[in-house]
Amino acid sequence: MQAFDLIRPTDLPAAIAAMGKGRRFIAGGTDLLQLMKENIETPSALIDLDALALDGIGADGGGLMLGALARMADVAAHPAVRAEYPAISQALLSAASPQVRNMGTVGGNLLQRTRCVYFRDAAFPCNKRTPGAGCPAIAGQNRMLAILGGSADCIATHPSDLPVALAALEATVVMQGPNGTRRVPISDFYLLPGTTPGQETVLAPDEIITMIEVPASAWARRSAYVKLRDRASFEFALVAAAVALDVRDGTIAAARVALGGVAAKPWRAMAAEAALVGQKADGATFAQAAALATEGARPAGRNGFKVRLAQRAVARALGALV
C-alpha cells in the first residue's frame, strides 16, 4: 500500500468539493483497502464519507430508501426490508461474512470491483486497469467469469449480490455531484465492457451515491434471491438469481428476473420474464422461463456449466415463491 492523506468532510458539498484527481471516496473500506494493499488502487488521498449522515434506512407505502452509507448488516436485518423486499435481505445475507457486512455499506457494495483474479494482481496485464494492455482471463482461468455481455476486451463479472436484487426490484440510484442530483435506474447504472472495460458505471468520479430507492410493489413482496457457489458460505456467486412475482389467483401478473455472477452488470432476463407473465405459477412455467434466462450466452473456456447453472438458479428461486 502507498501512503495517502485522509480527508474527513462533515457535509456533502465539502465531500464533493474535496474530490480531485487521484483521490477516492471511502465508505466501509472493505473493498477499497484490499485493492490498495495489492497496489491496484493507489490514491493520493481518501475522502471519508462516514460523517455525512447518509446511513438512514426509511420505508413507507411508496418504497424503501437506503442511505448509501447504511451498513449491509443493518439493511439485511431491517424489518421492513425483510417483510416487503425479501430478495434484498436475502442477497445481503448471502454476501461476504457478518464481519464484512458490519463494515461494508450498500453504496460501496454497488461499486465493488470485479473479483477477476487477473484484475486483482498487479503483475498481470488487464484491460480494465490499463486500456489496451490485454486480457489474460479470456484464455486463462475464467471459471468464475462472464457468460453474458462480455467483449473481446473483458469478460469480468460484477461480483456483488445486492445489485442483482435491486435490478429485479427496479431500484433507482441517487447521485449527487457538483452539478446537482441525478437519479438513474439501476438497469442503466452499470455499463457493459465493450472496448472500455475500465468504465463500469455512469457515476462520475466526483459524484457521490447518496441513496438507493426501491419502489414498493406486490412483486417486491414476493421476491427471492438464490446464490450458488462451491463453498456453503463466504464466497462469491458462481451464479445467482433474483426473482419477483406478482401472482393473482394462481396466474402471474408481473415478473422480474435478474441474474448475478454472469455479466459485468446484474442481468435482467427479459425473455424469461415475458415467458412468465400471464402463465400459471407452477413448476412447468418456471422451467420454461428458466430455460430462456440465459439467452445469448457465450461462455468462456471453463465456465460453460454456468449457463445451465444460471437457469437452475432461476428455477429454484421461482420455486421458492409459491
Next chain:
Amino acid sequence: MGIIGAPIARVDGRAKVTGRARYAAEAAVPGAVHAVLVQSTIAAGVVLAVETAAAEGMPGVLAILTPQNAPRLADVRPQAQLVPNPTLQDATVAYNGQTIAVVVAETLQQAEAAAAHVRARYRADEAITEMGDDLADAYVPKNFRNGMRKPDSARGDADAAFNAAPVQISATYTTPVEHHNPMEPHATIARWDGDRLTVWTATQYVSGARATLARLLGIDAGNVRVICPFTGGGFGCKGTTWPPAVLAAMAARSVNRPVKLVLDRRQMYTSNGFRPRTLQKLRLGATPDGQIVSLRHDGFTQMSLGDFGEFAEPVGLASEMLYAVPNAAVTHRLVAVNQGLPTYMRAPGEASGSFALESAIDEMAAALNMDPLDLRLRNYAESDPHENRPFSSKALRECYRAGAEAFGWAQRPLAPRCLRDGDVLVGWGMATALYPINRSAAQATLRMGADGRVFVRSGTQEIGGGTYTTMAQVTAEALGVPVGQVTAQLGDSAWPHAPVSGGSQTSASVLNAVVAAADALRARLAALAGLDARQVQLAAGTLVGPDGTRLRIDVLLARHGLDTIEATAESVPGDEKQRFSLHSFGAHFVEVQVDPAIGRIRIARHVGAFDTGRVLNARTARSQAIGGIIYGYGMALLEKTEVDAETGRYVNANLSDYLVPVNADVPDIVTIFVEKPDRNANPLGVKGLGELPTVGVAAAVANAVYHATGRRVRDLPIRVEDVLA
C-alpha cells in the same frame, strides 16, 4: 482413567483465545525494522537487473537486498531437509513468485510501499508452467524418502496377475496443487548480538531452524538460538526452514538492526512449499469372489526445475502394504516444472495416494457387485505384506466394525442412486485411513521444587495439537502431582533437543522422553532417600516406599539442603522398526447429499474411527481428528491452487479465491477411538494422530458421491460441474 487420557482443556487455551499467547511476529524486540519480499513475475529466466533507485529514495528505506548485492551464504548446496535457495545467491529465476529482492525499512508500511516500486528487468526463457498429462519427461527420484525407501517396489508379478484376473480395474486419478494455508503466516524476527543470532520464527522445528541458519550463515550452531513458543498451524510448511527466515537474518546483518519479516498471504503460496500435483495410475485385478490378486500403482508427482533440492510425494507407500495382495508393483516418478519446491503437507503421500487407492478399491467393489467394506475385509492384511513383518498392532478391523455400526453401514444399498431425500441424491462412501508411526530421539528435563511445582521442558513445538497440555498430563501422571502444578515449557532451541513436529511423531518422541525423565527424577529422589528406585513411587508430593511409608518430598529436599531437584533424559527408538511394521489405522464413513439440479454437494454425516494407540487426551484427540477430517473435506471438494498456464503464476493465492472449508461446510462429526496402547511401538503406547484422520477422507467423499450419483470423479476437487445434471 488416570490423568493421561483425561479430556483436560488445553492448558494454553485461555492464552490463545485472549491473545496473550505470543507468536513469532509478536515477540517484543526493541528497535526491530521491517523487511518485505519482492517476488518474480516470470516463471523462468534471469534477473538482468533489479532497479531499486526509486524505492531507495522513499521514506524510511534502509536497504534493498538483490541478487547483485546480497551477502553470500556459506553453503548453498541443497540437501535433505535443507533448502538454501532462493536466497538471492544468483540471478536465475525458476518459478513465478520466486523472491528476487528484499526491501528493509523503518516501518512495515514504508517497506511495503517501497517494495511496490522495485522493478526487475528480466531475460525470460521458455517455461513449463504446469504438470500436464504428458509424462514423457518423468524421471526416477534421486533421493526418495531421503534415501530410506526405494522409489519402486514389486512382489510377485503384478502385470501377469492383472492380465489373468477375471475382474479388472484400470483408472487414472489426479490431485491438484494444494497449499497448507496455516492461519499464522511465516514470520521471523532476527537479531544479531555480535556474531550471536537470536531468531523468533514460526516453525515446526526449532533445532532444525538453528542448524539450517548456522550452516547457511556459516556460524556455529551454538551461536544461534531459535525461539517459538507457539506456531499458528504449520501442516508441514513450517517443518523445513525456508529461505525467508534466512533472508531475515541476512537483512538484519546488512542493516545492523533486528529485522522482522512476515510473509503476506500471496507470498505464503510461493515461499514455503505446497502439496504437489499428482497423477496416479491404478490397476487392480481380482477374482470374482473379491480376492485382489494384482495391484499396480504408478505415481507421478510434480517437482521443481529449480535447484532447490528434491521432494517426491510418496503416493504409493500405502498401496504397498494396506491389502494382502500377492502381486503388487509400485513406482514413483517426478515431473519437473517451473514451480517452487513442493514439500510435506499433512499426510504427504498417504492423503493424495489414498485418494487413488481407496477410490480404485471402491471401483473394484462396484465391478464385483460387492460391498466395499466386505471387499476390504476380504483382503485384510494380517501382517505387512511389503515388509513381511507383523504389525506392532493393528485394530483396523475394530475401526471398520465400530465405524460401520455407528454409521449404520449395514443398511447401505449396493447399487448407486438408490438413496434419495426428495430430489436430493444421497450416497454413502467409506475409505481406510493409515499413517506410519514415527518416532525420533528426544530429550526432556523435569524440575521439581520443594513447593511441589514441576517444570517440564523440551525443545519441541506446539503447532496446535496440544503439546503443552499433553506434556503437562504425562508429567503429572508420572510424578503423581495434579496437572495444575505442572508448567510445560517448549519452543526454544536452547532447551533439550526434540525432533521436528512432523510425521505425527511429537507424542511418541517427546512424551516418551518425559516419561524417561520422570523415571530419572524418581531415581534421584530415591537415591536421596537411600531407597531402591525400582521400589518407590511418587504420589501427592511424597515418596512412597516399598512398605507403604511416605516421605514428604519437601522434607527430603530440605534435609539435603535443596530447593529443587532436576533430571534430564533422552528417549530413543529401539529396534521396533526392525521387528514390526508400524502404522496407525482408521476408517471413514461418509454420507453426502448431492442436489444434481444445482450441482451442490454437501457432507451430511461422518463417522471416523481411529486406531491411534493410547489416547493421551480425549479432548485434544477429538479436536485433532475433526481438524484432520475437515482438512480432508477441503481436499475433496474445494482446494486447488490454480495456475495461469501462460505465466506460471498462481491466480488464487489468497483466502478468498483458494477455498478452504468454513463451518457451514462441516456436519456433526462422530469420532471413535479404538483405544489399544501399542507398547511394541514405544513405551507410552501412542501411535500418533496429527495426520491419520485426513487420510482417506477425499476417497470416502468421492465414493459417496459415486454412490449418490453413479458418477465416478477421479480428479480432485469434486465441484459443481462434476455432478451437475
